[in-house]
Amino acid sequence: MKVSNKEIAAAIHKTPSAISYLKKNNYDEYLILKLGVACKKLNLDSEDLMAMYSLKQIELKSMAS
Numbered sequence: 001m002k003v004s005n006k007e008i009a010a011a012i013h014k015t016p017s018a019i020s021y022l023k024k025n026n027y028d029e030y031l032i033l034k035l036g037v038a039c040k041k042l043n044l045d046s047e048d049l050m051a052m053y054s055l056k057q058i059e060l061k062s063m064a065s
Contacts, residue, residue, distance in 0.1 A: 003037045011037050 005019040023030040
């Protein structure tokens, strides 16, 4: 899923240029914001994310066996 700087900016009430600056200077924070916008677009909440995390852990355990 593609999330644009414009979408991130609208979500946090900043300008797209402020998001570009953030991307260059604090990439980790930028990625968190991008993930948040993606989750909102997909209508995912914290319970959905925990379920996905649990499934991933089960998959990793089965691969290790």
